[in-house]
Amino acid sequence: MELSEIFYSLQGESSYAGLPCVFVRLAGCNLRCTYCDTKYAYEPKFLLSIDEILKKVEKYYPVKLIEITGGEPLLQADSIELMKLLINKKYDVLLETNNSISLKDIPQEVIKIVDFKTPSSGMCNSILWDNIKYFNGNDELKFVIADRQDFDWSLGIINKYDLIKHHILFSPVYEKLDRKELAEWIIETKLPIRLNIQLHKLLWGDSRGA
Numbered sequence: 152m153e154l155s156e157i158f159y160s161l162q163g164e165s166s167y168a169g170l171p172c173v174f175v176r177l178a179g180c181n182l183r184c185t186y187c188d189t190k191y192a193y194e195p196k197f198l199l200s201i202d203e204i205l206k207k208v209e210k211y212y213p214v215k216l217i218e219i220t221g222g223e224p225l226l227q228a229d230s231i232e233l234m235k236l237l238i239n240k241k242y243d244v245l246l247e248t249n250n251s252i253s254l255k256d257i258p259q260e261v262i263k264i265v266d267f268k269t270p271s272s273g274m275c276n277s278i279l280w281d282n283i284k285y286f287n288g289n290d291e292l293k294f295v296i297a298d299r300q301d302f303d304w305s306l307g308i309i310n311k312y313d314l315i316k317h318h319i320l321f322s323p324v325y326e327k328l329d330r331k332e333l334a335e336w337i338i339e340t341k342l343p344i345r346l347n348i349q350l351h352k353l354l355w356g357d358s359r360g361a
């Protein structure tokens with residue numbers, strides 16, 4: 152498989168934020184979001200077999216939380232086999248995906264963190280709406296918000312597709328939208344929307360985390 156990096160840190164986002172986690176960052180992305188902070192993952196840094204990836208991950212025992220991220224991890228067909236093997240080994244597997252590739256074949260046990268590309272990303276047209284039918288109760292839906300237009304658009308999508316029954320995460324674009332302003336907007340809605348701060352960036356700036 153084509154990889155960008157494998158590392159161990161704290162989970163920075165989602166309802167798992169703050170927990171020790173091993174990250175497997177697969178290389179390559181089919182999108183080009185305006186605010187992308189992982190451009191370095193567009194090109195592979197090294198190649199590993201699935202077995203080699205598992206061996207590297209196991210070095211961090213007893214950590215059992217693992218995130219498969221990118222880039223866009225689902226561009227590599229083997230990512231599904233990797234997730235299945237991790238589930239068999241009793242890992243809690245998070246998959247961070249950009250919602251432009253079908254989620255049909257993702258194992259049920261995997262917790263999908265699905266990014267709904269807002270207008271400011273420039274990639275709004277890439278959303279695969281058919282994926283909504285594959286969301287389950289554990290999944291988390293992420294909206295990365297740069298301004299009030301993104302915020303209102305996100306509320307409109309949540310309302311239109313009745314997504315509020317899922318875990319909803321609203322993240323401010325780093326250094327673009329004041330997180331306090333986003334917090335105030337969320338409070339006004341009275342909806343169960345979680346303010347998703349990139350904890351790793353608060354702790355370490357751009358240098359670590361996912």
Ligand code: SF4
Nearest residue numbers: 180182184187222249
């Ligand atoms: S989907 Fe993620 S990795 Fe790809 S361009 Fe957008 S932010 Fe970057």
